[in-house]
Amino acid sequence: MQLANRYKAIQVLGQGGCSRTLLAVDQVLTPLTLCVIKQLWSDVTSSSPMLSIQERSRQAFQCLKKLESSIQLPTYLDQFEQNGILYLVQQFIPGDDLALVLAQKGTFNTREVCQILVSLLPVIQQIHTCGVIHGDIKPENIICRVSGVSCSEQGAWEDLVLVDVGITQLLAGMKTLQPRMAIGSPTYGAPEQLKGNPTFASDLYSLGVTCIHLLTGIHPFSLFDSVNHRWAWQNYWLSKAANAEERLQQQNLAQLLDRLIEPDLNQRIASAEEVLLEVQFLRGEHRSTPVSQPMRSPTWKCYATLTGHGGLFANINAIAISPNSQMLASASDDKTIRLWDIQAGKEQFTLHDHAHFVKTVAFHPQDDNLLVSGSRDRTIKLWNLQTRSVIQILGGHDHTVNAVLFSPDGAFLASGSSDKQVKLWDWATGKVITSLTGHDLAVTALAFSPNASNSGCQSLLASAGADASVQLWDLKTFERVHTLTGHTANVRAVAFSPAGRWLATAGDDRTIRLWDLASQQTIHVLSGHSWPVSALAFSSDGETLISGSWDKTVKLWQVSTGKEIETLVGHTDSVSDTAIAPDRGLVASASYDRTIKLWRMSLFQPTS
Incomplete structure (x- = not known):
């Protein structure tokens, strides 16, 4: 059975009174990929409009899409209507x-x-x-x-x-x-x-x-x-x-x-x-139940809300700020990357080339015009922002690319994928330097330690996984030097402090852990978010940690004490990522509500 010219059904897995489950092949992806299709039909009369059914299915599908980042749920990949029947396409889970x-x-x-x-x-x-x-x-x-x-x-x-x-x-x-x-x-x-x-x-x-x-x-x-x-x-x-x-x-x-x-x-x-x-x-x-912090007068305010991503799939998954703090890039399920002028709070242009949801994006640390992105289409693309074109396509992962990041000196690139691998690339040639294996489940986030020559610390790469672990890799030997355990669920975010002394990790157990890298011991466990913590970033002085969560908030924490400083409220859906422009006193937050919010301390609030 051919469905929507893309999927070919190969087996009926089950059938009920209102639905049928099909094992199918996605013929667009290379190599051919198995998926599961739910075939749903309504008992409405032939004169009833399909539009209302489609609208209800669209709303339900949007709710389900919000859950896609959970490793314990199959991803809903697509939906379409054919001959009056609704089809939902899901990730195939072997087992x-x-x-x-x-x-x-x-x-x-x-x-x-x-x-x-x-x-x-x-x-x-x-x-x-x-x-x-x-x-x-x-x-x-x-x-x-x-x-x-x-x-x-x-x-x-x-x-x-x-x-x-x-x-x-x-x-x-x-x-x-x-x-x-x-x-x-x-x-x-x-x-x-x-x-x-x-x-x-x-x-x-x-x-x-x-x-x-x-x-x-x-x-x-x-x-x-x-x-x-x-x-x-x-x-x-x-x-x-x-x-x-x-x-x-x-x-x-x-x-x-x-x-x-x-x-x-x-x-x-x-x-x-x-x-x-x-x-x-x-x-x-x-x-232990965290002690509620007293309410404080806000010292941070949202001065701009960026909107532009749209369509059935428009979750904003990741953001990055350019080295000169002039531009912000956002990656979305609408398969695009949008570039924004931070000062003006307006979109500059949109990049189209990925075949599936764009999950991650990062700037080169020394080149404002070099951008990298990773996607569910399993590819990594390098972009020249002056020409707005792809200059390199890196293919080698067998599943979604969840994280991409340039090394601090910009010499090479790291990527993490749901195929459980971390790859290091010579991005200029498109060659794989090495593949690091050690996670039992998807690699969800990556972070490089500060440049060893500047910090005097060992040069490390941290990889976070859905297996609840964080792996530390020596970038000289490419060997795993330590595994940090303590989280009880998927670790979604990881960040080194600017001096390289501490590492922050966070995830689905709703906690943030601050680690002393010298002893590999937890020095603080921060509890305050009511849902999974999805993003972490340190301030340039290393004294403040910023976290974003599915509870729709951004929180600021004092690193030395582990105490909550302030909560930024304004998003209407899960916060997916945060970024900092150090020289501007600015924090950016991205959300599944399809917006990016720019926050400044009141001292920097523009006057009208």
């Missing part, structure tokens, strides 16, 4: 689903189920924050990237991907003749969902039912006492405990799961965050 794993290995134990909960609850929380109800959480929709046997042998179930996010919610919006029709799996669906009234807590119910299925190995229909309207699953599990300690752990987990699968919505745990805190407590992980 075993938990239903298959259960059939192969048998039942899961207490520790394994707790690991699964810790892995999935943060991503469920992210989904709910975006206003999306998954609606169909079940073992078949939870994919383990590595084989279930390997996970069982290693005792680790953290590398899980949740698929089919928001599909049931989108279908519900398309069912215009039956708006309260139940959509999802009746085996795992909450009572209110089966009546056509799903809530965020419905997903927690489905997650709980999934867990009791994994623990007992018995189909959930056989675990529910329909006469007394209650679950009877514990009778099939608690008796398997080997000793008193294990029985206590089982009882604690059982009590938590009972609160998840409570049929009465008013008696059920309402938020994924609350469940996660209880699971962490069961595992002996006590997280």
